[in-house]
Amino acid sequence: xxxxxxxxxxxxxxxxxxxxxxxxxxxxxxxxxxxxxxxxxxxxxxxxxxxxxxxxxxxxxxxxxxxxxxxxxxxxxxxxxxxxxxxxxxxxxxxxxxxxxxxxxxxxxxxxxxxxxxxxxxxxxxxxxxxxxxxxxxxxxxxxxxxxxxxxxxxxxxxxxxxxxxxxxxxxxxxxxxxxxxxxxxxxxxxxxxxxxxxxxxxxxxxxxxxxxxxxxxxxxxxxxxxxxxxxxxxxxxxxxxxxxxxxxxxxxxxxxxxxxxxxxxxxxxxxxxxxxxxxxxxxxxxxxxxxxxxxxxxxxxxxxxxxxxxxxxxxxxxxxxxxxxxx
Ligand code: UFG
Numbered sequence: 497x498x499x500x501x502x503x504x505x506x507x508x509x510x511x512x513x514x515x516x517x518x519x520x521x522x523x524x525x526x527x528x529x530x531x532x533x534x535x536x537x538x539x540x541x542x543x544x545x546x547x548x549x550x551x552x553x554x555x556x557x558x559x560x561x562x563x564x565x566x567x568x569x570x571x572x573x574x575x576x577x578x579x580x581x582x583x584x585x586x587x588x589x590x591x592x593x594x595x596x597x598x599x600x601x602x603x604x605x606x607x608x609x610x611x612x613x614x615x616x617x618x619x620x621x622x623x624x625x626x627x628x629x630x631x632x633x634x635x636x637x638x639x640x641x642x643x644x645x646x647x648x649x650x651x652x653x654x655x656x657x658x659x660x661x662x663x664x665x666x667x668x669x670x671x672x673x674x675x676x677x678x679x680x681x682x683x684x685x686x687x688x689x690x691x692x693x694x695x696x697x698x699x700x701x702x703x704x705x706x707x708x709x710x711x712x713x714x715x716x717x718x719x720x721x722x723x724x725x726x727x728x729x730x731x732x733x734x735x736x737x738x739x740x741x742x743x744x745x746x747x748x749x750x751x752x753x754x755x756x757x758x759x760x761x762x763x764x765x766x767x768x769x770x771x772x773x774x775x776x777x778x779x780x781x782x783x784x785x786x787x788x789x790x791x792x793x794x795x796x797x798x799x800x801x802x803x804x805x806x807x808x809x810x811x812x813x814x815x816x817x818x819x820x821x822x823x824x
Pocket of ligand 1: 577578616617619640667668669670689692704705706707720781784
């Protein structure tokens with residue numbers, strides 16, 4: 497167990513950031529959420545102070561770092577929609593890359609030298625082999641993914657200079673909600689499969705669109721590796737401890753290594769909600785890979801990380817508990 501620390505959580509009012517704040521507080525650390533509330537929610541910040549601030553505002557960040565003196569940063573502040581990034585690449589580069597540069601600058605001024613960054617499986621593009629390990633070539637296929645690769649480059653360059661150490665966590669598909677029902681997914685607009693399927697189960701939308709049933713997969717729909725948000729949060733804490741112990745900078749996949757098809761996810765959502773989902777086949781969504789499944793052996797080994805909720809039904813049960821509470 498390490499001594500209690502203050503951790504700055506950029507994006508701390510978001511789906512994964514809020515869960516990370518809860519996990520930090522649960523072990524006695526003090527999370528300080530920094531969020532511009534463009535996508536995050538004030539209600540999601542329950543485990544420490546909220547500083548409403550855009551990471552592009554370097555002067556404000558410097559003041560926050562000066563006031564709280566965090567020992568490290570979790571950086572989850574980023575725009576996350578692939579489709580939106582194609583329509584607005586400059587916005588994505590400004591927020592995700594320039595925002596990170598601003599954050600790194602403020603950290604350097606404040607003497608903060610450790611950072612854990614939210615990256616994505618999107619950095620691999622359409623995989624050449626599966627499961628995907630970290631040495632798979634990077635092949636970003638949209639501006640969102642390009643920003644993740646660019647930030648990993650910024651971090652790597654800073655680490656080579658000796659300015660900081662970092663862990664870049666490449667999430668596969670985040671799923672589930674806080675097991676106690678205190679926070680969960682609430683994007684607006686929502687684009688992710690599980691909350692949209694639960695919306696359809698609840699009657700908040702008439703039908704769910706299934707983007708492509710002609711993929712080279714057993715049932716023709718895309719396969720993804722769903723990882724529980726509490727397990728993502730746990731990996732962040734372990735990454736902080738790893739860096740504090742002097743660990744080398746690295747990039748790590750976070751997934752369970754099990755793939756589920758869109759049709760399987762829909763069936764699991766129907767079972768959790770106890771109602772049928774009307775699903776209609778639509779054309780493929782541009783940019784979707786047929787199959788994204790992680791090899792997360794490195795995170796298990798280096799961080800001593802074992803996902804607590806690898807079971808899809810359990811993940812969706814937590815998502816449904818949250819969905820009913822928030823939207824019901
Ligand atoms: N899907 C549907 N209908 C929908 C929504 C999604 O059929 O209404 C399908 C998609 O085509 C895909 C699967 O469900 O095959 C999962 O889609 P999500 O949008 O839930 O998630 P993605 O796999 O597209 O995206 C996630 C993250 C991104 C990240 C990407 C790759 O949300 O941030 O994984 O790592 F870039």
